[in-house]
Amino acid sequence: MSTPDAPNLAPESNADRIVAVPVRHYGRWLGGAAVLLLLLDLGFAVARNKNFKFGLVPHYLFDPVILTGLKTTLELTVIAMAVAIGLGVIAAVFRLSPNPVLKATSGTYIWFFRGTPVLVQLIFWFNLGIIFPRIRLGIPFTDLTLWSAPTNDAIRPLTAAILGLGLNEGAYVAEIVRAGIISVGKGQTDAAAALGMRRSAVMRRVVLPQAVPVVIPPMGNEFIGMLKYSALASVIAVEELLGSVERIYSTNLRTLELLVVASIWYLACTTALTIGQHYLERYVGRSRATPQATAGWRIWTLRRAAH
Amino acid sequence: MTTATGRTPVVRAHRVRKNFGRLEVLRGVDLDVFPGEVVVIIGRSGSGKSTFLRCINHLEKIDGGLLYVNGQLIGYREKADRIYELREREVAEKRAEIGMVFQQFNLFSHMTVMRNLTEAPMRVRRLPKAQAVERAYRLLDRVGLRDKAAAYPAQLSGGQQQRVAIARALAMEPSLMLFDEPTSALDPELVGDVLEVMKGLAADGMTMVVVTHEVGFAREVGDRVIVMDEGVIIEEGVPEQVLSAPKNPTTREFLARVLTPTGSVGATSDVLPEYTVKGDPGT
Numbered sequence: 355m356s357t358p359d360a361p362n363l364a365p366e367s368n369a370d371r372i373v374a375v376p377v378r379h380y381g382r383w384l385g386g387a388a389v390l391l392l393l394l395d396l397g398f399a400v401a402r403n404k405n406f407k408f409g410l411v412p413h414y415l416f417d418p419v420i421l422t423g424l425k426t427t428l429e430l431t432v433i434a435m436a437v438a439i440g441l442g443v444i445a446a447v448f449r450l451s452p453n454p455v456l457k458a459t460s461g462t463y464i465w466f467f468r469g470t471p472v473l474v475q476l477i478f479w480f481n482l483g484i485i486f487p488r489i490r491l492g493i494p495f496t497d498l499t500l501w502s503a504p505t506n507d508a509i510r511p512l513t514a515a516i517l518g519l520g521l522n523e524g525a526y527v528a529e530i531v532r533a534g535i536i537s538v539g540k541g542q543t544d545a546a547a548a549l550g551m552r553r554s555a556v557m558r559r560v561v562l563p564q565a566v567p568v569v570i571p572p573m574g575n576e577f578i579g580m581l582k583y584s585a586l587a588s589v590i591a592v593e594e595l596l597g598s599v600e601r602i603y604s605t606n607l608r609t610l611e612l613l614v615v616a617s618i619w620y621l622a623c624t625t626a627l628t629i630g631q632h633y634l635e636r637y638v639g640r641s642r643a644t645p646q647a648t649a650g651w652r653i654w655t656l657r658r659a660a661h
Numbered sequence: 662m663t664t665a666t667g668r669t670p671v672v673r674a675h676r677v678r679k680n681f682g683r684l685e686v687l688r689g690v691d692l693d694v695f696p697g698e699v700v701v702i703i704g705r706s707g708s709g710k711s712t713f714l715r716c717i718n719h720l721e722k723i724d725g726g727l728l729y730v731n732g733q734l735i736g737y738r739e740k741a742d743r744i745y746e747l748r749e750r751e752v753a754e755k756r757a758e759i760g761m762v763f764q765q766f767n768l769f770s771h772m773t774v775m776r777n778l779t780e781a782p783m784r785v786r787r788l789p790k791a792q793a794v795e796r797a798y799r800l801l802d803r804v805g806l807r808d809k810a811a812a813y814p815a816q817l818s819g820g821q822q823q824r825v826a827i828a829r830a831l832a833m834e835p836s837l838m839l840f841d842e843p844t845s846a847l848d849p850e851l852v853g854d855v856l857e858v859m860k861g862l863a864a865d866g867m868t869m870v871v872v873t874h875e876v877g878f879a880r881e882v883g884d885r886v887i888v889m890d891e892g893v894i895i896e897e898g899v900p901e902q903v904l905s906a907p908k909n910p911t912t913r914e915f916l917a918r919v920l921t922p923t924g925s926v927g928a929t930s931d932v933l934p935e936y937t938v939k940g941d942p943g944t
């Protein structure tokens with residue numbers, strides 16, 4: 355936070371710079387040393403343990419089975435997130451719609467999927483084949499069928515995982531998008547309506563574009579969360595990153611080493627996502643559209659006016 | 662729907678009522694606004710001025726009475742003695758003929774000035790881009806902001822934003838303009854530019870309903886002044902009469918507050934000394 359006056363003051367204050375003995379923070383030094391010691395001890399304990407073979411970690415890091423699992427994890431994350439965003443936007447718009455049926459449907463959806471554990475939902479989708487032996491796409495309450503398939507083929511583990519994770523995440527995304535929509539002032543929707551724009555156009559052209567910058571930071575968190583939650587799919591026999599690691603350690607019993615391998619990949623992915631999120635936020639923030647930017651601009655103009 | 666003079670009023674309000682829950686905000690408002698007329702509405706805070714304006718373009722649904730714009734019921738359709746509610750699309754089509762300017766400008770903050778001006782003409786009126794842009798430049802010239810076409814609203818002063826908002830409403834070529842305290846959110850030195858644009862509009866024959874406490878504007882431009890209080894019109898007449906010799910004691914009290922420098926509402930205007938109330942407002 356440099357003030358515009360600072361450059362003028364600097365040369366003078368240089369002349370008689372304050373020479374003082376800084377405060378000694380003995381407490382900090384002691385605390386830091388203690389923690390360092392403990393960490394070192396822990397490190398040695400792990401490193402010296404003969405049962406833990408570090409050498410296996412790099413060996414398995416690029417194992418084809420694990421790389422395939424990693425690919426599945428990434429696919430699952432991206433597809434489930436896409437499903438979630440699609441559902442979430444629809445649910446948020448429904449929730450704010452004047453139509454009571456749409457509102458209630460969306461409310462129930464959010465209530466149900468946010469209120470039950472993802473793991474339960476995953477297992478549920480996986481077992482759906484038992485109660486609905488066939489899936490049929492057609493006109494409700496008629497015999498007209500456009501497409502049908504046995505559920506066990508249709509809901510393969512990966513599909514079940516995408517449905518389970520996507521439907522669950524959609525409920526959270528809906529709430530985030532709803533907050534984004536609400537953040538766009540009623541004044542602008544009134545103005546758009548007064549210009550003769552229809553409700554759908556107001557939503558698409560005025561509200562949603564301004565909700566995006568608001569929604570991106572929390573959505574980035576959800577993306578990172580999804581990458582980790584996708585590990586739950588291993589429970590329903592999806593061979594994603596954790597699943598592939600499990601397959602290997604179930605035979606060689608190198609559980610810890612392989613979990614370290616999986617963790618390294620998870621960390622690499624979440625780190626990449628965090629960096630991506632940072633740049634996306636910067637990119638979206640460029641437009642002066644966001645309220646923060648508006649406030650920033652005002653402060654800037656005020657400061658200029660003050661000098 | 663025509664009066665004795667043979668002219669169709671642009672706005673005809675007949676016993677218009679509006680409630681918010683149990684609060685009666687409009688309790689039977691009657692008003693005719695004729696083509697080319699500038700009607701100024703004044704009145705205390707909470708008297709229902711904004712609500713009445715918002716009813717005229719159906720941003721609020723009325724609970725009783727009849728409201729016509731250009732001879733057609735607003736929000737409803739009459740057919741064979743029955744009244745049908747209009748579809749959303751039909752309501753939107755009618756709104757497009759009525760321009761509205763808000764106290765808080767309400768520009769689309771993610772769009773440049775140019776896109777603010779071309780969005781509705783292109784989307785609602787299906788105007789080709791070239792024509793919409795040409796129209797936008799013409800209107801920006803009119804409000805003196807041609808060089809701001811590429812700016813975002815946040816980069817403009819309040820007065821500039823409000824002039825863009827007026828241009829945006831005019832881009833739909835409305836037959837009626839509604840202004841809800843267009844200068845109340847502005848710094849005193851910026852009020853003049855906005856009023857100047859509005860005066861120009863009035864001179865060009867635009868039909869306008871203006872809620873404002875700018876008494877100077879009301880006197881100079883207004884054809885009629887309406888005083889609202891507690892959801893009804895308590896006084897109405899030519900500006901000179903209403904502003905200088907009000908009959909209603911509530912009007913007198915209100916004007917005294919607006920016009921004295923100690924009053925909070927109009928105290929900022931630099932035209933103040935010119936417009937002190939003649940006679941004793943206290944009696």
Ligand SMILES: Nc1ncnc2c1ncn2[C@@H]1O[C@H](COP(=O)(O)OP(=O)(O)OP(=O)(O)O)[C@@H](O)[C@H]1O
Binds near residue numbers: 706708711
């Ligand atoms: N959407 C709403 N819901 C509930 N009450 C409302 C709503 N809009 C306005 N009101 C109430 O209706 C009354 C009239 O409001 P309105 O905004 O029309 O007054 P106004 O004359 O424009 O006042 P001001 O000069 O302060 O703008 C007020 O008591 C207000 O609180």
Ligand SMILES: [Mg+2]
Binds near residue numbers: 710711712841842
């Ligand atoms: Mg108002």
